[in-house]
Amino acid sequence: MEVDIVATLERLAPTLGGTGIEDAQRLSGGASMETWAFAVTGGDAGRREMILRRRSAPFDEETSRSVSLATEAALITEAGRVGAPVAPLIRLCQPQDGLGEAHITARIAGETLGRKIVSDPKFDALRPKLARPCGQVAAKIHTMNGQGIPLKTADVNVEIERYEAVYRATGAQRPILELALQHLKRNPPPVPTTLLHGDFRNGNIMFDPDKGVAAVLDWELSHYGDPAEDLSWICVNSWRFGKADSPVGGFGDYQELLDGYAEAGGVEVPLSRVLYWQALGSLKWGIMCLTMYQSYATGMEKSVERPMIGRRVSETEIDLVKLLEAGL
Amino acid sequence: MIEHPRADELVEAVSRWIDGVRPGLPPRDAFLARVAVNVLGVVRRELTQGPAAEAAAIGRLSALLGHEGDLKALNAELCERLQSGEMDVATPGLLAALKANITEQIAIDQPNYNPEPDR
Numbered sequence: 492m493e494v495d496i497v498a499t500l501e502r503l504a505p506t507l508g509g510t511g512i513e514d515a516q517r518l519s520g521g522a523s524m525e526t527w528a529f530a531v532t533g534g535d536a537g538r539r540e541m542i543l544r545r546r547s548a549p550f551d552e553e554t555s556r557s558v559s560l561a562t563e564a565a566l567i568t569e570a571g572r573v574g575a576p577v578a579p580l581i582r583l584c585q586p587q588d589g590l591g592e593a594h595i596t597a598r599i600a601g602e603t604l605g606r607k608i609v610s611d612p613k614f615d616a617l618r619p620k621l622a623r624p625c626g627q628v629a630a631k632i633h634t635m636n637g638q639g640i641p642l643k644t645a646d647v648n649v650e651i652e653r654y655e656a657v658y659r660a661t662g663a664q665r666p667i668l669e670l671a672l673q674h675l676k677r678n679p680p681p682v683p684t685t686l687l688h689g690d691f692r693n694g695n696i697m698f699d700p701d702k703g704v705a706a707v708l709d710w711e712l713s714h715y716g717d718p719a720e721d722l723s724w725i726c727v728n729s730w731r732f733g734k735a736d737s738p739v740g741g742f743g744d745y746q747e748l749l750d751g752y753a754e755a756g757g758v759e760v761p762l763s764r765v766l767y768w769q770a771l772g773s774l775k776w777g778i779m780c781l782t783m784y785q786s787y788a789t790g791m792e793k794s795v796e797r798p799m800i801g802r803r804v805s806e807t808e809i810d811l812v813k814l815l816e817a818g819l
Numbered sequence: 820m821i822e823h824p825r826a827d828e829l830v831e832a833v834s835r836w837i838d839g840v841r842p843g844l845p846p847r848d849a850f851l852a853r854v855a856v857n858v859l860g861v862v863r864r865e866l867t868q869g870p871a872a873e874a875a876a877i878g879r880l881s882a883l884l885g886h887e888g889d890l891k892a893l894n895a896e897l898c899e900r901l902q903s904g905e906m907d908v909a910t911p912g913l914l915a916a917l918k919a920n921i922t923e924q925i926a927i928d929q930p931n932y933n934p935e936p937d938r
Contacts, residue, residue: 664894667917669901674908728935735933795854802861802928809925812918813935815908 499589500529500543506588507541507581507595509534523548528598541581545593557711558642560584564594565640566710575631578697578706601705605693606732609741613700622743624703626751629691629721632707633757637686637715644715645689647679651771654778661781667808671774674815680764684715691721693730693740719760722748723768728810729776729803763819770814777807827866834859864927872923879916 497515504511510533518526527543544560552559558566564583571577577596584593608614608621655672688695689712699705726738726745734741739748745762752760784801786792824832834856841852873890880893888896900906906913925932 664898666894666897666901667921669898670908670913670917673901673904677904677907728933731933733931733933735936795851795858799854799858799861805921805924805928806932806934809918809921809932810935812914812921813937816914816918817938 494590496525496527496543496545496590497529500527503588503590504531504533507531507534507539508536509539513538518542523550540598542578542596542598543590543593544596545584545590547591550592552641556643558713560592560594562641563710563713566635566713567596569635569637569640570632570707570710573631573634573636575628575635576704576706578708599697599706601697601699601702603694603697603708605730605741608693608698609732609734609737614698614742617698617700617703618742621698621703622739622747623751623754625696625725625739625743626722626748626753626757627755628696628704628707629688629718629748630752630755630757632688632691632721633685633718635686642686642714644682644684645687645720646682647717647771648676651676651679654775657782658778661778661785663781665777665781665804665808667811668774668777668804671770671811671815674819675767675771675774678767680717680719680767683717683758685718687714687716687718687721689713689716689721690724692725692727693732696725696740717764717768718752718758719764720768722752722760723765724772726765726769727772727776729773729806766814766817766819770811770819773807773810773814777804777811780804780807825866827863830859830863830866834863861928864930868923868927872920872927875923876920879919883910883912883916 496517497512500512500515509531511531513530513532515527515529518528523546525543525545525547527545529541529543531539531541544563546560550557550559552562561583564580567577567580571579578599579597580594581597582588582595584590584595602608602611602614608618651672655676658668658672688707688710690709691707695707695709696704697706697708725740726748728735728738731737731741737743738745745765749760749762749765780800780803783797784804787794787797787801837852837856837859841849841856844852877887877890877893880890880897881887884893884896884900897906908914925934
């Protein structure tokens with residue numbers, strides 16, 4: 492369904508508390524999800540910056556790992572209720588809005604690019620103090636009440652099996668990935684059922700040089716699982732942007748993250764569990780890199796980027812060997 | 820085999836040319852040109868470091884598995900033994916061999932990558 496987004500938002504402006512819209516621009520577009528920035532003008536509150544997220548391809552919440560935008564809207568509202576920083580929901584779009592499956596949130600100022608957060612001088616003062624608030628925010632998220640929100644539960648065994656199937660399908664024979672797969676399979680952690688963000692890492696955490704964590708974005712992979720999963724994903728070395736000595740996102744230490752988590756009421760999470768999930772995170776990213784190469788090898792994707800991503804598998808392998816060597 | 824220019828020198832020349840025209844390209848092409856330069860870096864390092872790295876890897880895997888073979892066959896056998904559980908992290912010499920192999924591989928793929936530090 493082709494939709495004239497600008498004209499449709501223009502018509503929706505009164506519902507959003509204004510008389511018109513300005514500066515609508517598409518920010519990014521995956522194959523199935525569009526993100527637009529725009530401003531509503533003419534209302535009592537003056538100019539208000541907003542973000543539209545809409546799905547542009549058919550979607551089945553039952554079989555997908557991602558949640559629907561309606562579910563995401565419910566998660567954002569619940570996260571706000573427990574005090575986690577979010578970009579507040581302004582409208583869950585209705586059929587009569589003409590935007591299809593979509594929601595509109597406030598646009599929050601801040602930086603999401605991991606590379607900037609680990610190296611831009613404007614974050615120099617804040618950087619050493621960021622890991623603790625990340626832990627605090629994770630603890631708040633983990634108090635969210637998922638009643639009435641349709642979320643799946645990710646059992647670690649199921650998760651590993653799913654990635655193993657993907658790995659086998661690529662036909663690749665990579666001893667380190669095989670070793671890590673078998674090792675993680677034989678030593679699974681318990682499966683507590685905490686409501687998780689599911690994609691808690693650089694890129695989805697928006698930082699502000701003055702405020703610290705400005706907002707946690709992109710709730711579409713939210714599910715029930717082990718709290719250590721959320722705490723570890725931000726520690727995967729592939730998102731440290733060269734600052735390997737600062738395991739939390741390239742800016743902080745494990746202990747600060749875990750202290751922040753405990754201070755804000757999180758359950759006790761041993762570092763070993765974080766390292767387990769961090770290794771599983773590296774394994775998952777390594778397998779994803781293999782599949783991205785596969786999409787080039789089969790002729791589906793032709794960009795020069797794709798085959799090059801296949802050479803990133805070795806970064807996850809060296810990290811896995813180091814983690815296994817350290818007695819994971 | 821032609822000695823001059825060597826294949827790695829030819830690759831280097833193309834890479835320098837792409838780098839030279841890159842600033843004048845529109846953003847998306849400039850980005851892809853940077854990726855292309857990185858691709859040629861991998862090719863150049865594979866040409867210069869690959870043969871020694873492969874020979875060393877064959878040596879390490881042969882020692883680990885107790886017999887000789889080509890890299891593909893040794894690698895496949897190792898993967899099978901790991902999958903069956905016949906070998907695991909406790910197998911003497913396994914992690915050391917894998918670490919040495921991947922260290923040489925990353926020197927080709929991403930020489931500036933900072934791996935997980937020792938703890």
